[in-house]
Amino acid sequence: MRRLALLALLLPLITPAQPALAQATTCPVRVDPAAFASETRLTTLAEQQEAFGPRPTGSTAHAGYIDWLEDELAAIPGLQFSSLPYAIDRWDSLGTSLTVGGTAVQVAAPVPFSAPANVTAPLVHLAAGTNITAANAAGKIVVRDLPWTNVPNLLFYPLGGLGYSMYDPGLTINLLGSESMEAPAAADADLKAAAAAGALGVIEVSQLPHAQIEGMYAPYEGLPYGLPGAYVGADQGKQIKDALASGQQVQATLSVDAAWTPTTTRTLLATLPGGSAQKIVVESHTDGMSPVWDNGPLTMIEMARYLSSLPVACRPRTVQFAFVTGHLYQHLTGPDVREGGAGQLAAQLDAEYDQGLVSSVVVLEHLGARRYDAVARPGGLPGKQLVANTTLTELLMVPVSESTQLRELVKGHIQHWDVRRTAVLKGLSAADLTKVPRHCSFGGEGTPYNQHLLPVIAPIAAPKTLFSPQFGAEAIDVAAMRKASLAFTDVVLDLGPMAQSAVAGDVTSMRQMRASGTPGCV
Known part of the structure; x- marks a missing residue:
């Protein structure tokens, strides 16, 4: 009886702890912006990146930037590191x-x-x-x-051939106009x-x-x-x-x-283990000539920091952050294959996909790229000059592989975070129904993953400042970059529990078609 009485006294003390435990494992529906990097933090990262200067593949500045990224990531608990080295002749x-x-x-x-x-x-x-x-x-x-290339804006709308959805609530894009760049x-x-x-x-x-x-x-x-x-x-x-x-x-x-100088360069991998070994790969390249060209790694640092703060129960899948080399050295492994480090990694993930080890790939490029207008030079000087537009960013193109649920997921987060001037696309090349995938190009670093028939989300802009180191961190609209960073962190968050069949969509049948002999893009 004394034991029963003691148990009766202890029960009220034990029971209240149960809701607290459940609350501790409740997973966020969306990223809490207060828990994510501020605009000030992103500006600091962009300025630190800019301090390395131009970073051709394998250069001292490029190697230093990769080391800096690893140091930043090393301060985040739970990440596991590895590298994929490549020998090149640096120019x-x-x-x-x-x-x-x-x-x-x-x-x-x-x-x-x-x-x-x-x-x-x-x-x-x-x-x-x-x-x-x-x-x-x-x-x-x-x-x-x-x-100068000229691309009609109509292409990016659902009726234009490449578009799935357009988010431009300010109606800033001339439907009948075009975008051009040198x-x-x-x-x-x-x-x-x-x-x-x-x-x-x-x-x-x-x-x-x-x-x-x-x-x-x-x-x-x-x-x-x-x-x-x-x-x-x-x-x-x-x-x-x-x-x-x-x-x-x-x-x-x-x-x-x-001069051609033998050297090595590397892709840095930082892996955050989740509830399963199946991984979501978040990728961007590390070689570039300006901060906007490869600011994806800056978002990835803060995405890793946020995701690592969550309980493992809130990360049903492993997330691997791939900081890829060879974007500015596309024939990374020799003259026969044009692929860069992204193509190398895509081939590896392609082989792992059917083993259930890969879920999807999210490629981040040129987030928050400030728009520059090409205008006539004053005083009758020849040619044009680029002038910063103080109100607009460049169109963010987001090709998404052939899954309606995946495209709707991206569309929803773009709209929630008000990432303006964004087009969710089927691809960035005309459809070819004789091949898998149907759209071979995703316009940038996302292309090899798409061509290797992996579920891919690949935001990219085409700023006129891209190829020149004369445009520094001022070519990034940090407020817009932060909104995009929040949106794609939410995308990765939602990819965790999403059924693989929904993530893959038609990728599953296209992989079967490829296995049966349908030509691919690679």
Whole structure:
């Protein structure tokens, strides 16, 4: 009886503890913004990133940035670290110069991976649309105008072919207009064609002033070109064309001093174990020339910090943060495959997917990219200049693989966090129903994961400032970046308990089709 009486006295003390235990394991429905990095914190991270300067793949600055990321992550409890190393021949620019008719012309940058050489030859200007051939270019230095791409805005709407949903409550996007930006990647085709034609060098002329393109870095294949190439600004381009206007032969000397140096680079993996070994991979690259180019890792630091603060019960799946190398060295493992570190990791995850070890991939690029408008230069100066738009960010394009539930999930979080000027897309290339997946391109780092038939969410913007280190942390709208960071942290939070069949959607049947012989994109 004494034992029964003692038990009766203890029961009231034991029972109240049960609701408290249940409350302790209640998982958040959404991220508490007060528990996430502030705008001040994100600004500090962006400034710390900017302090490393341009980070070509394998450079000292790039290696230092990866080490810094690891140090930041090491302060977060529960993360487990590993690395995927790669041996490369790093390309280092040691200096570039140009003289035209004996007069020095200021050079903005060499074309990355162009041949170290000092060549003297007549100049020839070959306008856009003119093929570079042996007949018009052999033995000469080719002057070429960089093109501007124009993409109709209608494409990003549901009726335009690529769109799933558009979030633009301020109606800031002209449905009948288009977006344009200069395309230095065109230099790849120019240098290859010029080398094949027997030309001795290429000068690429930008429409932007020298001050805005100095240090420009594109294309970034990681393979040597057979001749030297250089970029010049709009004023220098006019200087060259004025020299050619007389119709007389003009001699030029183009010198590119560069070195190939054996080195190693690495992809950093930080894994946060969850309730199961099946993982959600959150990815961004670490090599870039400006803070906006690769600010995804900054969001990933704070996403990892937030998720690690939750009980394991609130992380049904493991989350792996992949800080990938080789974005600026696409032929990371040799000349035969263009993939970068993202392609390497995608192939690994593809092999693991059917074993139930991979759930999905979220790729973060260019979050909060401030919009810059290309306007006529004052005083009759040639070309255009980029001017910051004080109210708008660039359109955030979010390709999502073929799962309606996954697309609805992203759409809901974009709208909840008011991530304005955002298009949820089916892809960023025209559909090809003879292949799996149907849309081969996701526009950036997300593409190889999509092509390897993994469930993918891949936000990316296309800022006009992307390729130039002359635009620093001021090219990021930190308030917009924070909203996007909260939205995609919520996405990762919801991916944890989501049924894999819903995450995958049509990816499951497309993988079966691939196994049965349907052609893929890779």
